[in-house]
Amino acid sequence: MDGLSDPPAASVEQIRTDDAGGDTIVPSERTGAARGGVRRWLTTALAVLAFAAVGFVLFKGLTDAALFFRNADEAVADRDDLGESRFRLQGLVVDGSVEQDGDLVLFAVEFNDIQVDVAHEGSPPQLFAAGIPVVLEGNFVDASSPVGVSFANTDGTSVDGYYFSSDRILVKHDNEYEEQNEDRLDDARLGSESS
């Protein structure tokens, strides 16, 4: 392998010595100073751009990460600090809690046995169902429920006096894959499958 590297290396030397005055002009620049200059400028700009983009992505990621993922139990513990600020709430959709009320989807999420009532405005993604881990974006509201509705289907373990108002649901699917069972197919399609 080492031997193989010799030809190109040797020929580079050759070009250099062939060059009148023995200067160290690189081969690709010999196509013309103007073209070499443009090429150098362009490629350098591209490289700088790529690494600047890395910086931007990291910045964007870090600022956004501040908003990321508080489990339901942590969110409840930090509720006073959180106030009405926006954050992301993670939990498992509680079985039998999902209920549609006009534009609102009412349900509860649970993590480490702590439940939070959720009122979501908008239509949830297609994989949304009871028993599925979700990440919600929104804030706590200091009221037991949105005006005119109530969380009828929660089993009462939720902390009273506030609920989580969400406008974005992300379904966090897990890393387990199981063959779909024909018996459960209909249930799954109805979005009410229990695992």
Next chain:
Amino acid sequence: MTDTTTNPPGAGMGAPTRSGDDPRNTASKGTRVFGILSLIGIGWLVALGLGLSPDDQTQGDLVRLMYVHVPSAWLAYLSFGVTAMGSIMYLWKRSEWWDLVAASSAEIGVLFTGLALVTGMIWGRPTWGSYWEWGDARLVTTLVLFLMFLGYLAVRRIPADTHVRSRRSAIVALIAVVDIPLVHFSVKWWRTLHQEATVLSSDFDPKIDDLMLFTLMVGLVVFTLVYVWFMLHRFRVAWLEEQLLDHSLADAIEARRAEAVGTGATT
């Protein structure tokens, strides 16, 4: 195509190429073997991934996107791993051969990383409900990987003396490759929307249906075969480019000119 007269099949007879090498292109016995295996494998992967493998309990048929997404991501790791190895070997041996290995693998790695990002976005939309999440460490570190190696490829193209270019790019590659463990463990170290590894899970007990796992493995093997085929061709292309750049640029310009005119008179 038009050059069969200027470069007849026998033109490379005196050259120290191995049997099976075609002097008119970068094919060889090796590329033919890997090419055919790849095509057979792709046939299998399509049959399994789009047909025979079962739907998932929660994801339904969307699980079929896994068979292109996960192998793409794995091959990105492999490609950049080879780039890192080539870079280290270059810095150690100062052999252009290793520099070209690193460069070739990096380009292919960028391709697979891009593919992993795109297929991931397509998968994320129906499952998570979002194409992209800036707050997700897996997504962000993967995008960083993609951009850093794009930067690496740009650095390589900055006109410079061969040794300067090779050393410079080897150092960039070794900085960029640090991101790979960050990508891989991001799902463990940070809370992410992206799920944790299924097959390379920490307890080595993949919770995945047998036929799904088999299909995923077929995908991995097929993508690796394609990678080897790519590498053979890409390395030879890089090698030929070096020859052009190195030995006689004047000749090359002459050849190009001759080609443009259509006389086809080269050597």
Next chain:
Amino acid sequence: MSNWGYIIVGWSAAAGVLGAYAVRLVTRGRSLSRRVPPERRRWMG
């Protein structure tokens, strides 16, 4: 509720990108082979 749109787009993206790159590699290899004299084509050993 069919997701085959997403699946087809995903698989096509993979096929398209890999296929296009394969074609480009072979074409580049051909045109470069024309310009490099045979005795300089030792690559792998």
